[in-house]
Amino acid sequence: MRGFSRKTRASGGSISGKMKPGVLFGVGLGPGDPELITLKAARLIGAAQVVAWPAAPGAESLARAIAAGLISPGVLELRVEVPMTAERAPAQAAYDAGAAEIGEVLAAGRDVVFLCEGDPLFYGSFMYLLSRLAGRFPVEVVPGVTSLSACAARAGVPLAARNEQMAVLPAPLPEAELRRRIEASDSVAIMKLGRHLPKVRALLRDLGLEKRAIYVERATQAEEVICPLSEAPAVAPYFSLILLRKGDDPWL
Amino acid sequence: MRGFSRKTRASGGSISGKMKPGVLFGVGLGPGDPELITLKAARLIGAAQVVAWPAAPGAESLARAIAAGLISPGVLELRVEVPMTAERAPAQAAYDAGAAEIGEVLAAGRDVVFLCEGDPLFYGSFMYLLSRLAGRFPVEVVPGVTSLSACAARAGVPLAARNEQMAVLPAPLPEAELRRRIEASDSVAIMKLGRHLPKVRALLRDLGLEKRAIYVERATQAEEVICPLSEAPAVAPYFSLILLRKGDDPWL
Numbered sequence: 001m002r003g004f005s006r007k008t009r010a011s012g013g014s015i016s017g018k019m020k021p022g023v024l025f026g027v028g029l030g031p032g033d034p035e036l037i038t039l040k041a042a043r044l045i046g047a048a049q050v051v052a053w054p055a056a057p058g059a060e061s062l063a064r065a066i067a068a069g070l071i072s073p074g075v076l077e078l079r080v081e082v083p084m085t086a087e088r089a090p091a092q093a094a095y096d097a098g099a100a101e102i103g104e105v106l107a108a109g110r111d112v113v114f115l116c117e118g119d120p121l122f123y124g125s126f127m128y129l130l131s132r133l134a135g136r137f138p139v140e141v142v143p144g145v146t147s148l149s150a151c152a153a154r155a156g157v158p159l160a161a162r163n164e165q166m167a168v169l170p171a172p173l174p175e176a177e178l179r180r181r182i183e184a185s186d187s188v189a190i191m192k193l194g195r196h197l198p199k200v201r202a203l204l205r206d207l208g209l210e211k212r213a214i215y216v217e218r219a220t221q222a223e224e225v226i227c228p229l230s231e232a233p234a235v236a237p238y239f240s241l242i243l244l245r246k247g248d249d250p251w252l
Numbered sequence: 253m254r255g256f257s258r259k260t261r262a263s264g265g266s267i268s269g270k271m272k273p274g275v276l277f278g279v280g281l282g283p284g285d286p287e288l289i290t291l292k293a294a295r296l297i298g299a300a301q302v303v304a305w306p307a308a309p310g311a312e313s314l315a316r317a318i319a320a321g322l323i324s325p326g327v328l329e330l331r332v333e334v335p336m337t338a339e340r341a342p343a344q345a346a347y348d349a350g351a352a353e354i355g356e357v358l359a360a361g362r363d364v365v366f367l368c369e370g371d372p373l374f375y376g377s378f379m380y381l382l383s384r385l386a387g388r389f390p391v392e393v394v395p396g397v398t399s400l401s402a403c404a405a406r407a408g409v410p411l412a413a414r415n416e417q418m419a420v421l422p423a424p425l426p427e428a429e430l431r432r433r434i435e436a437s438d439s440v441a442i443m444k445l446g447r448h449l450p451k452v453r454a455l456l457r458d459l460g461l462e463k464r465a466i467y468v469e470r471a472t473q474a475e476e477v478i479c480p481l482s483e484a485p486a487v488a489p490y491f492s493l494i495l496l497r498k499g500d501d502p503w504l
Binding site: 123142 | 278285287289291292295371372374379382391395398401404405406412416417418419422425436437444
Protein backbone atom coordinates (compact mmCIF):
# COMPACT_ATOMS: atom_id res chain seq x y z
CA MET A 1 0.00 0.00 0.00
CA ARG A 2 1.85 3.05 -1.22
CA GLY A 3 -0.92 5.56 -0.62
CA PHE A 4 -1.63 7.45 -3.81
CA SER A 5 -5.02 8.50 -2.57
CA ARG A 6 -5.38 12.20 -3.05
CA LYS A 7 -7.72 12.71 -0.16
CA THR A 8 -6.75 11.10 3.07
CA ARG A 9 -7.64 12.33 6.49
CA ALA A 10 -4.25 12.76 8.03
CA SER A 11 -5.66 14.18 11.19
CA GLY A 12 -2.80 12.99 13.37
CA GLY A 13 -2.90 12.88 17.10
CA SER A 14 -5.59 10.24 17.20
CA ILE A 15 -3.25 7.42 18.05
CA SER A 16 -3.00 7.37 21.79
CA GLY A 17 0.40 7.48 23.41
CA LYS A 18 3.22 5.55 21.76
CA MET A 19 1.20 2.41 21.08
CA LYS A 20 1.87 0.91 17.67
CA PRO A 21 -1.42 1.02 15.78
CA GLY A 22 -3.01 -2.04 14.27
CA VAL A 23 -3.07 -2.70 10.53
CA LEU A 24 -6.31 -2.50 8.54
CA PHE A 25 -6.46 -5.32 6.00
CA GLY A 26 -9.00 -4.99 3.19
CA VAL A 27 -9.33 -8.56 2.05
CA GLY A 28 -11.02 -9.68 -1.18
CA LEU A 29 -12.93 -12.97 -0.85
CA GLY A 30 -13.76 -13.63 -4.48
CA PRO A 31 -17.19 -14.19 -6.02
CA GLY A 32 -18.78 -16.62 -3.56
CA ASP A 33 -17.23 -20.08 -3.70
CA PRO A 34 -15.09 -20.18 -0.51
CA GLU A 35 -12.43 -22.09 -2.46
CA LEU A 36 -11.88 -18.99 -4.59
CA ILE A 37 -10.45 -17.18 -1.57
CA THR A 38 -6.70 -16.62 -1.97
CA LEU A 39 -4.13 -18.30 0.25
CA LYS A 40 -3.20 -14.90 1.66
CA ALA A 41 -6.78 -13.95 2.49
CA ALA A 42 -7.32 -17.34 4.12
CA ARG A 43 -4.19 -16.92 6.22
CA LEU A 44 -5.16 -13.42 7.36
CA ILE A 45 -8.74 -14.37 8.20
CA GLY A 46 -7.65 -17.51 10.04
CA ALA A 47 -5.22 -15.53 12.20
CA ALA A 48 -7.51 -12.53 12.75
CA GLN A 49 -8.65 -11.58 16.22
CA VAL A 50 -10.93 -8.87 14.86
CA VAL A 51 -12.92 -9.14 11.63
CA ALA A 52 -15.33 -6.58 10.20
CA TRP A 53 -17.80 -6.90 7.35
CA PRO A 54 -20.47 -4.92 5.53
CA ALA A 55 -24.16 -5.82 5.55
CA ALA A 56 -27.40 -4.23 4.49
CA PRO A 57 -29.76 -3.44 7.39
CA GLY A 58 -31.54 -6.57 8.57
CA ALA A 59 -29.74 -8.77 6.04
CA GLU A 60 -27.01 -11.35 6.32
CA SER A 61 -23.57 -10.38 5.06
CA LEU A 62 -22.50 -12.18 1.88
CA ALA A 63 -18.88 -11.37 2.71
CA ARG A 64 -19.17 -13.00 6.11
CA ALA A 65 -20.94 -16.02 4.61
CA ILE A 66 -18.12 -16.59 2.11
CA ALA A 67 -15.46 -16.42 4.85
CA ALA A 68 -17.48 -18.19 7.57
CA GLY A 69 -15.45 -21.40 7.55
CA LEU A 70 -12.21 -19.51 8.15
CA ILE A 71 -13.20 -17.26 11.07
CA SER A 72 -11.92 -18.59 14.38
CA PRO A 73 -14.42 -18.99 17.22
CA GLY A 74 -14.53 -16.15 19.70
CA VAL A 75 -13.04 -13.39 17.56
CA LEU A 76 -14.46 -9.89 17.81
CA GLU A 77 -16.75 -9.21 14.85
CA LEU A 78 -17.77 -5.70 13.77
CA ARG A 79 -20.82 -5.33 11.54
CA VAL A 80 -20.75 -2.24 9.32
CA GLU A 81 -24.34 -1.62 8.32
CA VAL A 82 -24.70 0.20 5.02
CA PRO A 83 -28.14 1.38 3.89
CA MET A 84 -28.76 0.63 0.19
CA THR A 85 -30.17 3.98 -0.90
CA ALA A 86 -29.75 6.06 -4.04
CA GLU A 87 -28.88 9.12 -1.94
CA ARG A 88 -25.35 9.10 -0.66
CA ALA A 89 -25.76 10.76 2.74
CA PRO A 90 -27.11 7.72 4.65
CA ALA A 91 -24.30 5.48 3.37
CA GLN A 92 -21.71 8.17 4.09
CA ALA A 93 -22.94 8.46 7.67
CA ALA A 94 -22.81 4.66 8.00
CA TYR A 95 -19.21 4.57 6.73
CA ASP A 96 -18.30 7.39 9.12
CA ALA A 97 -19.68 5.34 12.02
CA GLY A 98 -18.06 2.11 10.83
CA ALA A 99 -14.70 3.81 10.33
CA ALA A 100 -14.88 5.32 13.81
CA GLU A 101 -15.54 1.92 15.37
CA ILE A 102 -12.78 0.20 13.39
CA GLY A 103 -10.46 3.14 14.10
CA GLU A 104 -10.86 2.64 17.85
CA VAL A 105 -9.75 -0.97 17.55
CA LEU A 106 -6.78 -0.03 15.34
CA ALA A 107 -5.77 2.75 17.73
CA ALA A 108 -5.71 0.19 20.53
CA GLY A 109 -3.04 -1.68 18.57
CA ARG A 110 -5.18 -4.48 17.20
CA ASP A 111 -5.28 -5.47 13.51
CA VAL A 112 -8.67 -5.54 11.76
CA VAL A 113 -9.46 -7.77 8.77
CA PHE A 114 -12.26 -6.22 6.72
CA LEU A 115 -14.03 -8.83 4.58
CA CYS A 116 -14.94 -7.81 1.02
CA GLU A 117 -17.00 -9.68 -1.58
CA GLY A 118 -15.04 -10.02 -4.83
CA ASP A 119 -12.20 -7.51 -5.05
CA PRO A 120 -11.99 -4.69 -2.46
CA LEU A 121 -11.46 -1.90 -5.00
CA PHE A 122 -13.83 -3.01 -7.76
CA TYR A 123 -17.25 -1.58 -6.84
CA GLY A 124 -16.63 -2.52 -3.21
CA SER A 125 -17.53 -0.82 0.04
CA PHE A 126 -14.00 -1.09 1.40
CA MET A 127 -12.81 2.00 -0.48
CA TYR A 128 -15.02 4.18 1.70
CA LEU A 129 -13.33 2.88 4.83
CA LEU A 130 -9.93 3.20 3.16
CA SER A 131 -10.54 6.89 2.49
CA ARG A 132 -11.52 7.45 6.10
CA LEU A 133 -8.73 5.46 7.77
CA ALA A 134 -5.71 5.35 5.43
CA GLY A 135 -4.29 8.64 6.63
CA ARG A 136 -4.14 7.51 10.26
CA PHE A 137 -3.41 3.79 10.14
CA PRO A 138 -1.36 1.39 8.05
CA VAL A 139 -3.53 -0.32 5.44
CA GLU A 140 -2.95 -3.32 3.21
CA VAL A 141 -5.33 -4.32 0.42
CA VAL A 142 -5.42 -7.96 -0.64
CA PRO A 143 -6.94 -8.24 -4.12
CA GLY A 144 -9.55 -10.88 -4.86
CA VAL A 145 -11.17 -12.65 -7.82
CA THR A 146 -13.86 -10.38 -9.30
CA SER A 147 -17.37 -11.48 -10.21
CA LEU A 148 -16.38 -10.55 -13.75
CA SER A 149 -13.64 -13.18 -13.92
CA ALA A 150 -15.90 -15.71 -12.22
CA CYS A 151 -18.73 -15.15 -14.69
CA ALA A 152 -16.40 -15.51 -17.66
CA ALA A 153 -14.93 -18.70 -16.20
CA ARG A 154 -18.31 -20.25 -15.54
CA ALA A 155 -19.73 -19.21 -18.92
CA GLY A 156 -16.57 -20.30 -20.75
CA VAL A 157 -16.12 -17.07 -22.70
CA PRO A 158 -13.08 -14.77 -22.81
CA LEU A 159 -13.35 -11.30 -21.30
CA ALA A 160 -10.72 -9.82 -23.60
CA ALA A 161 -8.10 -11.14 -26.00
CA ARG A 162 -5.13 -9.67 -27.85
CA ASN A 163 -5.79 -5.96 -28.46
CA GLU A 164 -9.48 -5.97 -27.64
CA GLN A 165 -10.81 -3.28 -25.38
CA MET A 166 -13.31 -3.98 -22.68
CA ALA A 167 -15.91 -1.72 -21.14
CA VAL A 168 -17.33 -2.30 -17.68
CA LEU A 169 -20.69 -0.56 -17.45
CA PRO A 170 -23.08 -0.29 -14.48
CA ALA A 171 -26.64 -0.97 -15.64
CA PRO A 172 -28.08 2.09 -13.81
CA LEU A 173 -26.39 4.39 -16.38
CA PRO A 174 -28.80 6.23 -18.71
CA GLU A 175 -29.80 4.22 -21.78
CA ALA A 176 -28.22 6.63 -24.27
CA GLU A 177 -24.89 6.39 -22.50
CA LEU A 178 -25.04 2.60 -22.31
CA ARG A 179 -25.79 2.54 -26.04
CA ARG A 180 -22.79 4.70 -26.92
CA ARG A 181 -20.42 2.60 -24.81
CA ILE A 182 -21.69 -0.73 -26.11
CA GLU A 183 -21.39 0.48 -29.70
CA ALA A 184 -17.80 1.59 -29.11
CA SER A 185 -16.40 -1.53 -27.37
CA ASP A 186 -15.24 -5.00 -28.42
CA SER A 187 -16.20 -6.66 -25.15
CA VAL A 188 -18.75 -5.43 -22.63
CA ALA A 189 -19.69 -6.40 -19.09
CA ILE A 190 -22.87 -4.83 -17.74
CA MET A 191 -22.91 -4.98 -13.95
CA LYS A 192 -25.51 -4.40 -11.21
CA LEU A 193 -28.49 -5.39 -13.36
CA GLY A 194 -31.21 -5.62 -10.70
CA ARG A 195 -34.30 -3.72 -11.80
CA HIS A 196 -32.44 -2.35 -14.83
CA LEU A 197 -32.44 -5.69 -16.65
CA PRO A 198 -35.51 -4.95 -18.85
CA LYS A 199 -33.96 -1.65 -20.01
CA VAL A 200 -30.64 -3.31 -20.85
CA ARG A 201 -32.30 -6.23 -22.59
CA ALA A 202 -34.44 -3.97 -24.77
CA LEU A 203 -31.36 -1.94 -25.66
CA LEU A 204 -29.33 -5.00 -26.66
CA ARG A 205 -32.26 -6.31 -28.70
CA ASP A 206 -32.49 -2.96 -30.46
CA LEU A 207 -28.77 -3.11 -31.23
CA GLY A 208 -29.14 -6.63 -32.65
CA LEU A 209 -26.87 -7.98 -29.92
CA GLU A 210 -29.26 -9.85 -27.60
CA LYS A 211 -28.38 -13.23 -29.11
CA ARG A 212 -24.69 -12.75 -28.39
CA ALA A 213 -25.24 -11.80 -24.74
CA ILE A 214 -24.89 -14.16 -21.79
CA TYR A 215 -26.67 -13.65 -18.49
CA VAL A 216 -24.91 -14.77 -15.29
CA GLU A 217 -26.36 -14.58 -11.79
CA ARG A 218 -24.43 -15.35 -8.56
CA ALA A 219 -21.51 -17.02 -10.34
CA THR A 220 -19.87 -19.84 -8.32
CA GLN A 221 -22.56 -19.63 -5.61
CA ALA A 222 -25.10 -22.36 -4.92
CA GLU A 223 -27.87 -20.40 -6.69
CA GLU A 224 -25.82 -19.75 -9.83
CA VAL A 225 -27.71 -19.12 -13.09
CA ILE A 226 -26.01 -18.99 -16.52
CA CYS A 227 -28.04 -18.72 -19.70
CA PRO A 228 -28.40 -16.82 -22.96
CA LEU A 229 -29.83 -13.36 -22.21
CA SER A 230 -32.95 -14.28 -24.17
CA GLU A 231 -33.74 -16.89 -21.51
CA ALA A 232 -32.90 -14.70 -18.50
CA PRO A 233 -35.49 -14.23 -15.74
CA ALA A 234 -37.58 -11.05 -15.87
CA VAL A 235 -36.22 -9.84 -12.55
CA ALA A 236 -32.50 -9.93 -11.79
CA PRO A 237 -30.74 -9.61 -8.44
CA TYR A 238 -28.01 -7.05 -7.82
CA PHE A 239 -25.38 -9.78 -8.13
CA SER A 240 -25.92 -10.48 -11.81
CA LEU A 241 -24.29 -9.33 -14.99
CA ILE A 242 -24.29 -9.61 -18.75
CA LEU A 243 -21.23 -10.56 -20.78
CA LEU A 244 -21.19 -9.57 -24.41
CA ARG A 245 -18.49 -10.11 -27.00
CA LYS A 246 -19.01 -8.15 -30.18
CA GLY A 247 -15.83 -8.71 -32.10
CA ASP A 248 -14.91 -11.66 -34.22
CA ASP A 249 -14.03 -14.73 -32.29
CA PRO A 250 -10.42 -14.18 -31.24
CA TRP A 251 -9.84 -17.71 -30.14
CA LEU A 252 -8.55 -19.39 -33.24
CA MET B 253 -18.18 -24.75 -17.58
CA ARG B 254 -21.39 -24.51 -19.53
CA GLY B 255 -19.83 -24.08 -22.96
CA PHE B 256 -21.24 -21.01 -24.61
CA SER B 257 -18.36 -20.82 -27.02
CA ARG B 258 -19.72 -20.49 -30.50
CA LYS B 259 -16.87 -22.27 -32.18
CA THR B 260 -15.88 -25.55 -30.67
CA ARG B 261 -14.36 -28.42 -32.49
CA ALA B 262 -16.77 -31.20 -31.73
CA SER B 263 -14.97 -33.62 -33.94
CA GLY B 264 -16.09 -36.71 -32.03
CA GLY B 265 -14.46 -40.06 -32.34
CA SER B 266 -11.16 -38.78 -31.07
CA ILE B 267 -11.56 -40.30 -27.65
CA SER B 268 -10.24 -43.80 -27.92
CA GLY B 269 -12.50 -46.67 -26.94
CA LYS B 270 -14.69 -46.19 -23.88
CA MET B 271 -12.01 -44.62 -21.71
CA LYS B 272 -13.28 -41.71 -19.68
CA PRO B 273 -11.32 -38.67 -20.84
CA GLY B 274 -9.35 -36.48 -18.48
CA VAL B 275 -10.49 -32.99 -17.48
CA LEU B 276 -8.64 -29.89 -18.69
CA PHE B 277 -8.37 -27.35 -15.89
CA GLY B 278 -7.46 -23.79 -16.85
CA VAL B 279 -6.21 -22.41 -13.57
CA GLY B 280 -5.61 -18.72 -12.84
CA LEU B 281 -2.59 -18.07 -10.61
CA GLY B 282 -3.04 -14.37 -9.92
CA PRO B 283 -0.54 -11.58 -10.56
CA GLY B 284 2.69 -13.06 -9.23
CA ASP B 285 2.72 -13.36 -5.45
CA PRO B 286 2.21 -17.12 -4.87
CA GLU B 287 0.01 -16.28 -1.88
CA LEU B 288 -2.51 -14.72 -4.27
CA ILE B 289 -3.25 -18.16 -5.70
CA THR B 290 -6.75 -19.32 -4.74
CA LEU B 291 -7.37 -22.29 -2.45
CA LYS B 292 -8.95 -24.13 -5.37
CA ALA B 293 -6.03 -23.53 -7.72
CA ALA B 294 -3.59 -24.62 -5.00
CA ARG B 295 -5.56 -27.80 -4.40
CA LEU B 296 -5.72 -28.66 -8.11
CA ILE B 297 -2.02 -27.95 -8.72
CA GLY B 298 -0.97 -29.89 -5.63
CA ALA B 299 -2.95 -32.95 -6.74
CA ALA B 300 -2.03 -32.71 -10.43
CA GLN B 301 -0.11 -35.49 -12.13
CA VAL B 302 0.19 -33.48 -15.35
CA VAL B 303 0.70 -29.71 -15.51
CA ALA B 304 1.11 -27.59 -18.62
CA TRP B 305 2.20 -23.98 -18.96
CA PRO B 306 2.95 -21.36 -21.61
CA ALA B 307 6.38 -19.87 -22.21
CA ALA B 308 8.05 -17.71 -24.81
CA PRO B 309 10.81 -19.48 -26.76
CA GLY B 310 13.98 -19.66 -24.71
CA ALA B 311 12.38 -17.94 -21.73
CA GLU B 312 11.25 -19.13 -18.33
CA SER B 313 7.52 -19.41 -17.76
CA LEU B 314 6.11 -16.81 -15.34
CA ALA B 315 3.10 -19.06 -14.77
CA ARG B 316 5.31 -21.97 -13.78
CA ALA B 317 7.39 -19.72 -11.52
CA ILE B 318 4.30 -18.52 -9.63
CA ALA B 319 3.09 -22.09 -9.06
CA ALA B 320 6.52 -23.68 -8.54
CA GLY B 321 6.11 -24.30 -4.80
CA LEU B 322 2.89 -26.24 -5.34
CA ILE B 323 3.94 -28.64 -8.12
CA SER B 324 4.70 -32.11 -6.78
CA PRO B 325 8.04 -33.68 -7.68
CA GLY B 326 7.95 -36.07 -10.61
CA VAL B 327 4.79 -34.85 -12.31
CA LEU B 328 4.66 -34.71 -16.10
CA GLU B 329 5.15 -31.13 -17.29
CA LEU B 330 4.18 -29.94 -20.76
CA ARG B 331 5.72 -26.72 -22.04
CA VAL B 332 3.57 -24.89 -24.60
CA GLU B 333 5.93 -22.58 -26.43
CA VAL B 334 4.23 -19.54 -27.89
CA PRO B 335 6.19 -17.19 -30.17
CA MET B 336 5.59 -13.51 -29.33
CA THR B 337 5.01 -12.16 -32.82
CA ALA B 338 2.63 -9.57 -34.22
CA GLU B 339 1.49 -12.00 -36.91
CA ARG B 340 -0.97 -14.58 -35.66
CA ALA B 341 0.03 -17.62 -37.72
CA PRO B 342 3.10 -18.66 -35.66
CA ALA B 343 1.17 -18.48 -32.38
CA GLN B 344 -1.78 -20.32 -33.91
CA ALA B 345 0.50 -23.12 -35.06
CA ALA B 346 2.02 -23.27 -31.56
CA TYR B 347 -1.41 -23.52 -29.95
CA ASP B 348 -2.37 -26.24 -32.43
CA ALA B 349 0.70 -28.23 -31.43
CA GLY B 350 0.18 -27.58 -27.70
CA ALA B 351 -3.48 -28.55 -27.92
CA ALA B 352 -2.58 -31.76 -29.75
CA GLU B 353 -0.07 -32.73 -27.07
CA ILE B 354 -2.48 -31.92 -24.21
CA GLY B 355 -5.29 -33.66 -26.07
CA GLU B 356 -3.30 -36.90 -26.20
CA VAL B 357 -2.92 -36.87 -22.43
CA LEU B 358 -6.60 -36.08 -21.89
CA ALA B 359 -7.64 -38.82 -24.32
CA ALA B 360 -5.58 -41.25 -22.27
CA GLY B 361 -7.81 -40.45 -19.30
CA ARG B 362 -5.46 -38.16 -17.41
CA ASP B 363 -6.39 -34.68 -16.14
CA VAL B 364 -4.22 -31.73 -17.18
CA VAL B 365 -3.84 -28.56 -15.11
CA PHE B 366 -2.91 -25.66 -17.38
CA LEU B 367 -1.23 -22.83 -15.43
CA CYS B 368 -2.25 -19.27 -16.31
CA GLU B 369 -0.79 -15.97 -15.10
CA GLY B 370 -3.55 -13.74 -13.68
CA ASP B 371 -6.99 -14.83 -14.85
CA PRO B 372 -7.29 -17.44 -17.63
CA LEU B 373 -9.81 -15.49 -19.70
CA PHE B 374 -8.46 -11.94 -19.30
CA TYR B 375 -5.83 -11.51 -22.03
CA GLY B 376 -4.58 -15.03 -21.34
CA SER B 377 -3.25 -17.73 -23.60
CA PHE B 378 -5.57 -20.39 -22.14
CA MET B 379 -8.49 -19.31 -24.31
CA TYR B 380 -6.68 -20.55 -27.42
CA LEU B 381 -6.38 -24.02 -25.91
CA LEU B 382 -9.97 -23.86 -24.71
CA SER B 383 -11.18 -23.20 -28.24
CA ARG B 384 -9.21 -26.15 -29.53
CA LEU B 385 -10.09 -28.67 -26.82
CA ALA B 386 -13.47 -27.73 -25.30
CA GLY B 387 -15.50 -29.59 -27.91
CA ARG B 388 -13.77 -32.90 -27.21
CA PHE B 389 -12.93 -32.87 -23.50
CA PRO B 390 -14.50 -31.63 -20.27
CA VAL B 391 -13.01 -28.28 -19.27
CA GLU B 392 -13.17 -26.31 -16.04
CA VAL B 393 -11.86 -22.75 -15.74
CA VAL B 394 -10.74 -21.55 -12.31
CA PRO B 395 -10.72 -17.73 -12.25
CA GLY B 396 -7.78 -15.86 -10.76
CA VAL B 397 -6.88 -12.42 -9.44
CA THR B 398 -6.11 -10.12 -12.40
CA SER B 399 -3.10 -7.81 -12.64
CA LEU B 400 -5.66 -5.02 -12.72
CA SER B 401 -6.96 -5.81 -9.23
CA ALA B 402 -3.42 -6.32 -7.97
CA CYS B 403 -2.23 -2.97 -9.30
CA ALA B 404 -5.19 -1.15 -7.74
CA ALA B 405 -4.58 -2.89 -4.42
CA ARG B 406 -0.89 -2.06 -4.38
CA ALA B 407 -1.42 1.54 -5.50
CA GLY B 408 -4.32 2.01 -3.09
CA VAL B 409 -6.74 3.44 -5.65
CA PRO B 410 -10.22 2.20 -6.56
CA LEU B 411 -10.79 0.72 -10.01
CA ALA B 412 -14.46 1.69 -10.10
CA ALA B 413 -17.05 2.92 -7.61
CA ARG B 414 -20.82 3.35 -7.62
CA ASN B 415 -21.98 3.97 -11.21
CA GLU B 416 -18.58 4.68 -12.70
CA GLN B 417 -17.68 3.00 -15.94
CA MET B 418 -14.26 1.56 -16.54
CA ALA B 419 -12.40 1.06 -19.81
CA VAL B 420 -9.66 -1.52 -20.20
CA LEU B 421 -7.47 -0.49 -23.12
CA PRO B 422 -4.45 -2.28 -24.61
CA ALA B 423 -1.66 0.25 -25.25
CA PRO B 424 -0.97 -1.04 -28.81
CA LEU B 425 -4.29 0.51 -29.98
CA PRO B 426 -3.91 3.50 -32.33
CA GLU B 427 -3.47 6.81 -30.56
CA ALA B 428 -6.70 8.32 -31.88
CA GLU B 429 -8.69 5.39 -30.55
CA LEU B 430 -6.99 5.50 -27.17
CA ARG B 431 -7.78 9.21 -27.00
CA ARG B 432 -11.47 8.71 -27.72
CA ARG B 433 -11.79 5.97 -25.10
CA ILE B 434 -9.93 7.85 -22.41
CA GLU B 435 -12.03 10.94 -22.99
CA ALA B 436 -15.24 8.91 -22.68
CA SER B 437 -14.49 6.94 -19.49
CA ASP B 438 -14.48 7.63 -15.75
CA SER B 439 -11.76 5.12 -14.95
CA VAL B 440 -9.15 3.76 -17.34
CA ALA B 441 -6.62 0.95 -17.21
CA ILE B 442 -4.07 0.88 -20.02
CA MET B 443 -2.50 -2.56 -20.32
CA LYS B 444 0.48 -4.06 -22.15
CA LEU B 445 2.52 -0.86 -22.17
CA GLY B 446 5.90 -2.19 -23.31
CA ARG B 447 7.29 -0.08 -26.11
CA HIS B 448 4.02 1.88 -26.32
CA LEU B 449 4.65 3.74 -23.06
CA PRO B 450 6.05 6.93 -24.68
CA LYS B 451 3.01 7.18 -26.97
CA VAL B 452 0.58 6.73 -24.08
CA ARG B 453 2.45 9.14 -21.86
CA ALA B 454 2.50 11.86 -24.51
CA LEU B 455 -1.21 11.35 -25.08
CA LEU B 456 -2.07 11.64 -21.38
CA ARG B 457 0.10 14.74 -21.10
CA ASP B 458 -1.72 16.24 -24.05
CA LEU B 459 -5.06 15.48 -22.39
CA GLY B 460 -3.90 17.12 -19.16
CA LEU B 461 -4.19 13.80 -17.35
CA GLU B 462 -0.58 12.74 -16.81
CA LYS B 463 -0.53 13.96 -13.21
CA ARG B 464 -3.51 11.81 -12.30
CA ALA B 465 -2.03 8.63 -13.79
CA ILE B 466 -0.24 5.93 -11.81
CA TYR B 467 2.31 3.58 -13.34
CA VAL B 468 2.53 0.02 -11.98
CA GLU B 469 5.02 -2.63 -13.11
CA ARG B 470 4.96 -6.30 -12.01
CA ALA B 471 2.51 -5.74 -9.16
CA THR B 472 3.05 -8.09 -6.16
CA GLN B 473 6.25 -9.51 -7.71
CA ALA B 474 9.73 -8.97 -6.26
CA GLU B 475 10.56 -6.37 -8.92
CA GLU B 476 7.38 -4.35 -8.37
CA VAL B 477 7.44 -0.64 -9.32
CA ILE B 478 4.66 1.81 -8.40
CA CYS B 479 5.00 5.53 -9.08
CA PRO B 480 3.29 8.54 -10.60
CA LEU B 481 3.38 8.22 -14.40
CA SER B 482 5.59 11.31 -14.56
CA GLU B 483 8.31 9.33 -12.76
CA ALA B 484 7.91 6.13 -14.78
CA PRO B 485 10.94 4.59 -16.51
CA ALA B 486 11.37 5.37 -20.22
CA VAL B 487 11.03 1.73 -21.17
CA ALA B 488 8.27 -0.45 -19.73
CA PRO B 489 7.98 -4.23 -19.71
CA TYR B 490 4.94 -6.02 -21.08
CA PHE B 491 3.70 -6.62 -17.52
CA SER B 492 3.01 -3.01 -16.68
CA LEU B 493 -0.04 -0.82 -16.76
CA ILE B 494 -1.39 2.65 -16.07
CA LEU B 495 -4.32 3.34 -13.79
CA LEU B 496 -6.17 6.59 -14.29
CA ARG B 497 -9.19 7.92 -12.47
CA LYS B 498 -10.77 10.92 -14.12
CA GLY B 499 -13.93 11.45 -12.16
CA ASP B 500 -14.33 13.17 -8.85
CA ASP B 501 -13.08 11.22 -5.92
CA PRO B 502 -15.89 8.80 -5.12
CA TRP B 503 -14.54 7.74 -1.80
CA LEU B 504 -16.17 10.14 0.59
